[in-house]
Amino acid sequence: MKIEVNQGREDRYAIYLEPDFQGLGYALADLETKERKICIVADSTTAELYLEPLKAALQGCCARVTSFVFPAGEEHKTLDTVRALYEHLILEKFDRKDLLAALGGGVVGDLTGFAAATYLRGIRFIQVPTTLLSQVDSSIGGKTGVDFDSYKNMVGAFHMPSLVYMNLGTLKSLPERQFASGMGEIIKHGLIQDRDYYEWLSSHEKEVAARNYDALLPMVEGSCRIKRHVVEEDPTEKGIRAWLNFGHTAGHAIEKLKEFSLCHGECVAVGSVAAAWISWKRGYLTREELLEIENVFRRYGLPVRVSGLEPERILSATKLDKKMEAGKIKFVLLKSIGEAFVARDVEDQELLEAIRYVCEENGHE
Numbered sequence: 001m002k003i004e005v006n007q008g009r010e011d012r013y014a015i016y017l018e019p020d021f022q023g024l025g026y027a028l029a030d031l032e033t034k035e036r037k038i039c040i041v042a043d044s045t046t047a048e049l050y051l052e053p054l055k056a057a058l059q060g061c062c063a064r065v066t067s068f069v070f071p072a073g074e075e076h077k078t079l080d081t082v083r084a085l086y087e088h089l090i091l092e093k094f095d096r097k098d099l100l101a102a103l104g105g106g107v108v109g110d111l112t113g114f115a116a117a118t119y120l121r122g123i124r125f126i127q128v129p130t131t132l133l134s135q136v137d138s139s140i141g142g143k144t145g146v147d148f149d150s151y152k153n154m155v156g157a158f159h160m161p162s163l164v165y166m167n168l169g170t171l172k173s174l175p176e177r178q179f180a181s182g183m184g185e186i187i188k189h190g191l192i193q194d195r196d197y198y199e200w201l202s203s204h205e206k207e208v209a210a211r212n213y214d215a216l217l218p219m220v221e222g223s224c225r226i227k228r229h230v231v232e233e234d235p236t237e238k239g240i241r242a243w244l245n246f247g248h249t250a251g252h253a254i255e256k257l258k259e260f261s262l263c264h265g266e267c268v269a270v271g272s273v274a275a276a277w278i279s280w281k282r283g284y285l286t287r288e289e290l291l292e293i294e295n296v297f298r299r300y301g302l303p304v305r306v307s308g309l310e311p312e313r314i315l316s317a318t319k320l321d322k323k324m325e326a327g328k329i330k331f332v333l334l335k336s337i338g339e340a341f342v343a344r345d346v347e348d349q350e351l352l353e354a355i356r357y358v359c360e361e362n363g364h365e
Contacts, residue, residue, distance in 0.1 A: 038098065040067045118157065128165050136227065180301035184297070194222070
């Protein structure tokens, strides 16, 4: 299956959804890679599973294939790792017409994209996402970046991939918790843009949990189409692309304070419930809709409460959010399920009450 993305005159690329790597050669045909070098960038976990199969799929598609593998983990998504990748590319004599391939999850995709955006002032790269989270979120839209000290994605650039190739077969090897993490972003997509898709998710939990290809394909396709629509309308986050940050203001604060011991999608789920609570308090959602949102997240194995953090600390951490504008948070709320909007009038006390709602020590279960 092929989905075309058009984020501007120079930023057109295709998303391929396939059951394996066998179609990669066909997908690369339009990129004229036969005379070019390609460097596969992967973390240690993904390399063990998929580096050799990807190399095999690239044989005959490129003049030479090299690889750069770095230790797995968010703590390695740094400028130091990018520096080591630059050195590899220089020693292998990569020029502006060569390209990188990001093989892995969001950490690999973000880091590889940032390196591609900045090496020789920009070279091509392709995304080969292997986690559910990266397939439906970070591989689409051209956001790249690395963490700076404890600040997530503080250094980055917009640099569109030349191609996104999703082998849905990789989802079979994904640990349950990582699969659930991806579902956090998928459910979020339904909440912000497509009520029918959200309701489909609510009624197909068993098929998705079984990782049945006939369920995974429409689920990933639906999520990709929602994100495609948003990034095409707003390539550089000046308008509706901010909707994708639903659940992320409190979610990112929790993720940081928990020192990344929680998965990104788990934090998004908790943050989404906090945002839905504000939407309910403002009269946009019914109490039943709020509880059903919590129930959908739970049924897909995601938390809707967080423990061990003081609400006031979470509130303070939201002030470091890079989405602050003139000292105010651009907070994404729901007018209804499937319809998001940006609120610039969420006050500290209102946000604190929402954070208290999702903190376990306050007795909410």
